[in-house]
Structures are given as C-alpha cells and as structure tokens.
Amino acid sequence: MIITTTNDIAGRSIAAYLGVVRGIVVRSPGIAKGFAGAIQSISGGNVDAFTQVCDEARREAFDRMIAHAQHLGADAIIGMRYDATEFAQQATEVLAYGTAVKLADSAVTAQVVGDTQGAGEAREKGSAGDPVYIQ
Secondary structure, three states: OEEEOOOOOOOOOEEEEEEEEEEEEEEOOHHHHHHHHHHHHHHOOOOHHHHHHHHHHHHHHHHHHHHHHHHHOOOEEEEEEEEEEEEEOOEEEEEEEEEEEEEOOOOOOOEEEOOOOOOOOOEEOOOOOOOEEOO
16 A cells, blocks of 8 residues: 555556545543643643654554555555644544545555654554555
C-alpha cells in the first residue's frame, strides 16, 4: 500500500478512485498523564506526556485509515491528511483521511511517501502486504 500526501503517485497511473477513507480516534490523557502534563506545563515548553498521547492517537487513526482502504481493495491512498479537534475538556478527536485508489499496475511495493509518523521515525508491520512506513 502506497500512502502519500500528494494527489498522484509519480510514475504510476490511477485506474479507479474508490472514495474517501478515514480513521478516527478520540483520546484523552487519563489521570496519570494528565497530572504529569499539568506539572510539565507549569514550566512551559513541550509537554512530553501530552505529546505521547497525541502521537499514539495519530498512529491509531493512521492504522484505521489503512484498514478502511484495505477493506475497499485499494492499492494506495493519495491526498492523505490529519485533522484534530478538541471537543471536550482534555478530549481530542484525531482524524486521518485520504482518497483510496486502485492503481493501473497492482504490483505495488509497500511504502509510504512523505512524513506520516513524525520527523525521523520509521516503523514496519509484520506480514507481507502490510505497509512499511518510510521517510
């Protein structure tokens, strides 16, 4: 599965647009992380406890988006984006979304194009056919 923030895939032709795919997660930091975050926020700067909660939410939303695309039989997701909305005190919705497409040549190398997991990170999933995230 190729996942890119662009609206096309260099050197590849799109055979069909399968529709919008998304992964939605709602998270709050919980008591322990909320307390640690409150203490860290007193001194200002980056709040590691909250950063961890946000990163976990993004990863889960991203994985859910991929599962949605796989359910539709997609070879790739183009125009991938994240959105986040705080809708209750310390509860945030994280949405990963994009357009699922079928490629003209379905023999796809699993990769993600662009920054999907944050600076300098890469991770792999276990079985063949699962996406490999590369920067």
